[in-house]
Amino acid sequence: MKSLWQEWLGAVMFYTCLPLPSGWSVKLAGAAKWCPAVGGLIGALLLGADWLLDLLDLPRLVQSVLVAALWLGITGGLHLDGAMDTADGLGVRDPQRRLAVMADSRSGAFGVMTAIVILLLKVSALASSTMPFSVLWAAVWGRVAQVWAIARYPYLKPTGTGQIHKASCCVPWDFWPTGLVLILLSVMLPLSLGQLLYLHSLGLLLMLLVPAWFHRQLGGHTGDTYGAVVEWSEALMLVGLSVAQGSLPPP
Template sequence: MKSIWMEWLGAIAFYTCLPIPPNCPMQLAGAAKWCPWVGLLLAMLLWGAQWLLAFLHVPPLVASVLVVALWLGLTGGLHLDGAMDTADGLAVRDQQRRLEVMADSRAGAFGVMAGLVILLLKVAALSSLERGQVLVWVLVIGRLAQVWAIARYPYLKPQGTGQIHKASGVFPRDFWPSGLLVLLLSFLLPLPLGQLLFGLLLILLIPAWLQWQLGGHTGDTYGAVVEWTEALMLVALTVGSVN
């Protein structure tokens, strides 16, 4: 139980900017399997912010911008930064240079464009959705895709922010927290079957496409997996939501 608690705190410290007392013991090894539960925590905070903005009669579009800004702030831009770096790398035709470009901290044109598209998709989709609780599924499915990418595909660099997650993973055993969470949400916040199946398809396809392009994954592509899965899942949830 102590190990689980330390992994959970490690996941919060790594994947969010939420404050944790400095004397709390934590570990990053094995923490990745808890990132869907971190998504649940973040989604509850965003859902609360969305409810408060609706209570204050903030227009839906403005409220969506504020919620997405909070979303970005709670994660410290970790995943969006990875998505932008990945876009810059994929823009390079020479596959040998892609990892080098992705490691460059400077944002290129393709990275900026990818970041803008992701944020615009999230804002536009969120502004058209009436049920704030769908954020729970969006953030959980985005991180389920990351857990799958870590488990299924090789890590491309001997060092990096994501290497410890790959090295410390024990799969398929590490899927039990994700499976438990999906089971709970299926009872508490059920999604239409078509939207749920689309989310599962995103979990499989987005990591597979990046693997096909790069030959494996890095910490940056893990972030790209989260961001694009979240954005496209939000778009899918808008289908049928407008009368």
Template sequence: MKSLWQEWLGAIAFYTCLPISPSWPIQLAGAAKWCPWVGIVLGGMLWGVQWLLDFLQIPSPVASVVLVALWLALTGGLHLDGAMDTADGLAVRDQQRRLEVMADSRVGAFGVMAAIVILLLKVTSLSSLAKGSVLVWVLVVGRLAQVWAIARYPYLKPQGTGQIHKTSGVFPRDFWPSGLLVLLLNFLLPLPLGQLLFGLLLILLIPAWFQWQLGGHTGDTYGAVVEWTEALMLAAFTVGSAS
């Protein structure tokens, strides 16, 4: 039980900017399996902020920008940075240089374009959605896709921020927190079957696409998996609400 608590604190410390007391023991090894639960914490916070903005009658487009900005602040831009680096790497035709480009701290044009598309998808989708509960599902599904990417595909670098999650994972045993969370969420905040199936499809296809392009995953692609899954899942909710 103590180890699970340390893993949970490690997940909070690694995946968010939420304050953690220096006296609290954290453990990054094994923490990745808890990242969908981090998603429910962040999603719940964003839901609460959305309720407040609605109560204050903030116009929907402005409220959506505020929510996405807070979304970025809560994660420290960790996942978006990975999506930008991944886009820059995939823009290079020479596959041997892709990882080198992704490791470069400088942002290229393709990284900027990827960030713009992701942020626009999130802002415009949120501005047309009424239920803040969808935020909880979106943040959970995005992180479920990351857990699947870690479990399913090889890690491409001998060192890196994501390596500890790959080497410390014990799969399929590590999926039990995610499975429990999906059952709990589907009981408390049930989704239409089509949207749920679309989310599950994204969990499978987006990590597979990056695997096909690169031959494996890195910490950057883990972030890209989260961002693109979140953005496309939000778009799916928009389609569902309009139908």
């Protein structure tokens, strides 16, 4: 139990900017399995912020921008930075140079354009969606896709934090926190059966397709592509929920 607690703290420390007491012992090896639970924590904080902003009666678009900004603040832009680096690498025609370009800390044109598109998708989907708890589901399923990418595909670099996650990955053991989070949310949240079926079908589809697409482009994954998987899965999940909201049965 102590090891699991340290892994959970390691996941919170690594994947968020939330403060932890300095004396607490954390463990990064094995922490990746807790990503969906961290997504649940992030989603809950965003839902709380959205509720507070509702009390101020702000325009929905302004409210969505503030929620997206808080989303970035909680994660420290970690995943968006990975998505930007990945886009810069994929923008290079020579496949042999892609990893070197991704390792460059400077942002290129492709990375900046990708960040703009992802943020616009998130803000516009949040502003137009009436699907309950959409930001929570996006934060969770985006990280389920990350766990799948770590477990399913080879890691392309010999070192780095991503390599720690890959080396400590243990399938199918690493998916029990994922299953627990999805079951708890499905039981606790007031959603109809049709809404739940659509949510999980969309999440499962993105989990399979998004990591597979990056693997096809690069031949595997890196820490940057793990971040890209999270960002694109979150954005596409929000868009999918926004598009389907009118056709889904109410709770």
